[in-house]
Amino acid sequence: MTDTSTVLPALRVDGLAKRFTLHHQGGVELPVLEGVSLEAFRGECVALDGPSGAGKSTLLKLIYANYRATAGSIRVRRESASAEVEVTRADARTLLALRRDTIGYVSQFLRTVPRVGALDVVAEPLLVGGEADTSALREAHRKAQELLLRLRIPQRLWHVPPATFSGGEQQRINIARSFIRSWPILLLDEPTASLDADNCSTVASLIDEARARGAAVIGIFHDARVRERVATKVIDMERFQPRPGSR
Numbered sequence: 001m002t003d004t005s006t007v008l009p010a011l012r013v014d015g016l017a018k019r020f021t022l023h024h025q026g027g028v029e030l031p032v033l034e035g036v037s038l039e040a041f042r043g044e045c046v047a048l049d050g051p052s053g054a055g056k057s058t059l060l061k062l063i064y065a066n067y068r069a070t071a072g073s074i075r076v077r078r079e080s081a082s083a084e085v086e087v088t089r090a091d092a093r094t095l096l097a098l099r100r101d102t103i104g105y106v107s108q109f110l111r112t113v114p115r116v117g118a119l120d121v122v123a124e125p126l127l128v129g130g131e132a133d134t135s136a137l138r139e140a141h142r143k144a145q146e147l148l149l150r151l152r153i154p155q156r157l158w159h160v161p162p163a164t165f166s167g168g169e170q171q172r173i174n175i176a177r178s179f180i181r182s183w184p185i186l187l188l189d190e191p192t193a194s195l196d197a198d199n200c201s202t203v204a205s206l207i208d209e210a211r212a213r214g215a216a217v218i219g220i221f222h223d224a225r226v227r228e229r230v231a232t233k234v235i236d237m238e239r240f241q242p243r244p245g246s247r
């Protein structure tokens with residue numbers, strides 16, 4: 001039997017459009033994206049490029065189903081199922097399952113949990129779903145420590161809740177949390193925005209390692225050098241700007 005995993009894309013976007021309706025502005029319509037079509041295969045890192053306001057973050061949120069598409073389709077292949085999921089029409093249960101086992105999303109901001117230390121915040125994605133036994137807990141902490149070391153989080157902070165961390169420290173906690181799992185599809189919204197050169201280089205290595213494990217990575221990288229370093233394909237989002245007068 002042919003292994004279809006490298007033949008079929010992990011993610012297919014076709015004719016996708018997004019228009020926001022501003023309810024507090026008398027229902028004004030704001031067209032942001034139109035005719036977005038792209039594919040991402042396992043082992044690829046697709047970079048979304050384009051000026052501020054071009055709809056790059058909006059596209060990641062549409063794929064993660066934080067936003068509802070106005071038109072078009074987003075098809076995702078789930079590891080555990082042979083059929084693709086149509087994200088734009090999936091019910092809540094399917095979306096939760098997708099976020100549990102298929103799509104990881106790194107937003108620019110860490111949602112901190114009060115009173116939970118950095119090490120546990122990073123380990124948590126490995127421990128979701130039921131009671132973890134001692135060996136699973138130990139293994140999750142070992143991986144979390146490895147990532148915290150690689151991302152240069154000083155050991156004195158490992159048991160401190162990240163709420164008071166600096167912007168760059170919080171971002172690195174967020175990155176560690178997302179890379180601790182082997183997501184089949186990983187969405188990265190400016191993961192290196194407030195990082196120094198050494199940490200940018202670590203994130204680039206983490207992306208390479210995720211690709212080598214078979215992840216399809218779709219990311220936004222404001223720094224052109226980072227983008228050139230990690231991307232296997234660059235998508236110019238200006239192609240998908242709505243035409244003047246379109247609604």
Ligand SMILES: Nc1ncnc2c1ncn2[C@@H]1O[C@H](COP(=O)(O)OP(=O)(O)OP(=O)(O)O)[C@@H](O)[C@H]1O
Binds near residue numbers: 030052054056058
């Ligand atoms: N929830 C929302 N409601 C209304 N408009 C929105 C919403 N989210 C995004 N927009 C609008 O959509 C457009 C695209 O925003 P988006 O955040 O996707 O841009 P971006 O390409 O990620 O820009 P940047 O590089 O600055 O992060 C902007 O004009 C923004 O105001």
Ligand SMILES: [Mg+2]
Binds near residue numbers: 056057058
């Ligand atoms: Mg953005």
